[in-house]
Amino acid sequence: MTARELALQLGAQFPGLVSAPAEFRGEITLRVAEAERMPEVCAAAKAELGFDYLVDMTSVDNYGQDPRFTVVYHLYSYRHHCWLRLKTAVSEEQSELPTVTGVWRTADWHEREIYDMMGLRFRGHPDLRRILMWEGYPYFPLRKDFPLAGRPSDVPEVAFTGAAPLEGGPFVTTAGGADAAAREPRARTPESEPPRD
Amino acid sequence: MQRSTELGYNSKVEGDVIVTRRSAALNWLRRGLEGGMNWGRKNSLWPMPMGLACCAIELMGTGASRYDISRFGAEVMRFSPRQSDVMIVSGTVTYKMARVVQRLFEQMPEPKWVIAMGACASTGGMYRSYAVLQGIDRLLPVDVYVGGCPPRPEALLDALMKLQDKVAGEPSLATLKRVA
Numbered sequence: 413m414t415a416r417e418l419a420l421q422l423g424a425q426f427p428g429l430v431s432a433p434a435e436f437r438g439e440i441t442l443r444v445a446e447a448e449r450m451p452e453v454c455a456a457a458k459a460e461l462g463f464d465y466l467v468d469m470t471s472v473d474n475y476g477q478d479p480r481f482t483v484v485y486h487l488y489s490y491r492h493h494c495w496l497r498l499k500t501a502v503s504e505e506q507s508e509l510p511t512v513t514g515v516w517r518t519a520d521w522h523e524r525e526i527y528d529m530m531g532l533r534f535r536g537h538p539d540l541r542r543i544l545m546w547e548g549y550p551y552f553p554l555r556k557d558f559p560l561a562g563r564p565s566d567v568p569e570v571a572f573t574g575a576a577p578l579e580g581g582p583f584v585t586t587a588g589g590a591d592a593a594a595r596e597p598r599a600r601t602p603e604s605e606p607p608r609d
Numbered sequence: 610m611q612r613s614t615e616l617g618y619n620s621k622v623e624g625d626v627i628v629t630r631r632s633a634a635l636n637w638l639r640r641g642l643e644g645g646m647n648w649g650r651k652n653s654l655w656p657m658p659m660g661l662a663c664c665a666i667e668l669m670g671t672g673a674s675r676y677d678i679s680r681f682g683a684e685v686m687r688f689s690p691r692q693s694d695v696m697i698v699s700g701t702v703t704y705k706m707a708r709v710v711q712r713l714f715e716q717m718p719e720p721k722w723v724i725a726m727g728a729c730a731s732t733g734g735m736y737r738s739y740a741v742l743q744g745i746d747r748l749l750p751v752d753v754y755v756g757g758c759p760p761r762p763e764a765l766l767d768a769l770m771k772l773q774d775k776v777a778g779e780p781s782l783a784t785l786k787r788v789a
Binding site for chain 2: 544545546551553558559560561562563569570571572573574576577578581582
């Protein structure tokens with residue numbers, strides 16, 4: 413069975429909750445309307461459709477929009493050899509959704525990473541600690557309103573951070589620039605860029 | 610044929626070197642002692658390989674047969690800080706690792722030196738980011754910085770030779786701690 417057929421099957425099982433499959437470059441994405449029912453949908457995808465492998469799980473910060481966060485699940489089926497992507501929205505006020513560690517155990521570390529970097533909490537997670545930064549670090553560094561340079565913090569005897577000197581940066585290269593001068597990394601702001609036609 | 614050989618010290622030829630002043634004699638002795646100590650130290654710098662990122666691969670290459678750091682007496686990589694003389698910080702020092710590196714350095718016995726190998730260890734390199742310490746010199750007294758991303762083994766060997774020069778010129782007797 414193809415990913416599209418499986419996606420339609422999942423949509424038929426959860427009418428109104430799972431959207432129609434959207435295809436982009438051969439990849440199928442489904443939107444799940446309620447983040448609260450994510451474990452239910454995932455359990456069905458695993459048990460009935462054979463999506464036995466959670467390839468990756470990540471989150472997107474749509475800063476300035478509501479709902480602010482999107483949580484993305486990448487599934488793979490070893491039975492049907494195809495991929496499926498599930499997306500669900502989480503608002504900033506909520507910042508919480510149920511865990512899927514009961515479906516795929518590998519979600520444990522993925523969810524810890526999302527918690528560490530984006531600050532979304534997973535209800536029912538067996539061990540929701542930071543995974544990359546240390547306990548006591550006060551920020552969620554992958555949020556869009558967190559500066560690239562970082563912010564000073566200090567947890568005595570454990571670790572500290574400081575703001576990196578950006579000197580007008582971040583400096584960005586332009587791939588495919590006309591010459592070396594155009595491709596060179598420079599501080600690029602909307603004001604410094606020449607207008608495009 | 611017999612050759613007459615003068616065995617004694619001829620002050621008319623060699624000049625008068627009779628030491629008449631005590632301080633001059635002590636200075637001469639101290640220079641000799643210090644030179645000997647420093648010579649011994651600089652030719653057996655035992656590195657503590659603080660390999661944190663890709664620079665550590667070049668560090669391994671420097672230690673292997675082609676570049677052969679043992680030509681400079683620094684092949685004894687010690688994985689215990691208590692047996693090392695020079696910490697080669699090779700790689701990106703993240704804030705999570707920074708205090709650990711500092712603690713390892715503090716565990717090294719005196720005299721001790723630090724080589725910051727590569728752009729990251731020297732300045733944070735390309736990581737102008739929330740997660741990376743912007744140069745190990747914010748925590749440790751660095752003796753030699755090596756540029757490059759990563760530096761070639763020759764660059765590390767050059768840094769080692771520069772450190773050897775520095776060690777050779779150190780007033781090591783003056784910095785000795787008096788044991789009561």
